[in-house]
């Protein structure tokens with residue numbers, strides 16, 4: 498799959514822009530704040546119905562304007578697909594595929610798979626477990642249309658069960674049948690999510706290992722591990738065991754909402770013991786594994802967006818990465834960088850043609 502062109506109207510710092518892309522490597526170069534990342538974000542929006550960096554739609558509209566429009570033509574399985582997205586302040590966003598509006602946005606997710614690698618991804622390592630679950634959930638949702646629905650259902654059951662514990666704290670009594678129903682609902686959907694996450698991690702971890710070893714030439718021992726309370730104990734049993742604790746804390750303290758991805762380097766937590774470059778390499782390996790996982794499940798190549806990728810990677814890793822994504826199984830690529838000469842020199846060295854776009858204060862020129 499590849500994106501042939503994009504048109505923006507009042508999107509972030511772009512008043513009006515139309516760009517035609519190359520099927521292989523596209524690089525946006527320009528000064529800080531020029532609007533390079535905004536272009537990647539517009540592509541992300543078209544593919545996944547939201548910005549990568551900021552979930553609030555109205556903040557993507559150009560200051561002092563009332564609406565933004567993004568339109569793009571994709572080549573997907575050798576068919577042209579026109580995707581249009583419009584957001585007006587205080588109104589529901591509109592998303593159309595070949596002029597037909599979607600009934601629900603979730604139907605669009607996964608049709609145009611995409612992987613973004615950005616400096617902001619460090620929160621996957623540094624923030625709480627929620628970020629790591631979000632990463633895992635995002636990948637699975639792009640390949641499994643029922644997964645997102647199941648997650649929504651689980652969270653609804655969790656809210657109900659938590660509300661019951663808050664009620665118990667006030668009234669000091671409860672209806673055991675109601676708790677039994679809530680437990681059953683939670684177990685049913687929790688087990689489905691657990692099975693999908695477990696299978697996903699089985700497929701995903703070898704891909705991750707392969708990319709990390711490639712990038713670092715086997716020099717560093719890292720590991721990625723899926724942790725869930727459900728691995729050792731059936732969910733019903735966990736709920737029964739934690740009932741007194743749940744009553745005291747007035748919420749459900751066990752379940753798949755406590756799942757974690759454990760990142761280590763030479764047996765120690767990556768967050769505390771990994772250098773910035775090692776953390777970045779870890780994140781890149783995670784994202785490249787995501788790319789391959791999506792490709793294997795979709796049967797075609799996702800888009801790969803690399804935002805400010807060269808920062809913090811040493812020359813050797815940078816060359817290895819660019820050689821990998823340009824020569825092997827990766828399709829259309831979008832890169833941002835402040836250094837025009839650096840991009841040209843790098844791709845020249847690995848003998849890969851690159852289509853360069855110069856970005857200056859919200860306007861783009863084919864360089």
Ligand SMILES: Nc1ncnc2c1ncn2[C@@H]1O[C@H](COP(=O)(O)OP(=O)(O)OP(=O)(O)O)[C@@H](O)[C@H]1O
Pocket residue numbers: 508509510511527528529530531532533534535536556557558559560805833835856
């Ligand atoms: N809703 C908006 N309306 C107008 N301008 C916006 C809006 N949102 C962001 N911007 C502007 O977009 C610019 C940032 O663009 P972007 O993040 O794409 O820069 P960049 O070229 O990637 O820079 P860097 O090299 O620093 O990463 C800022 O000047 C910011 O003020």
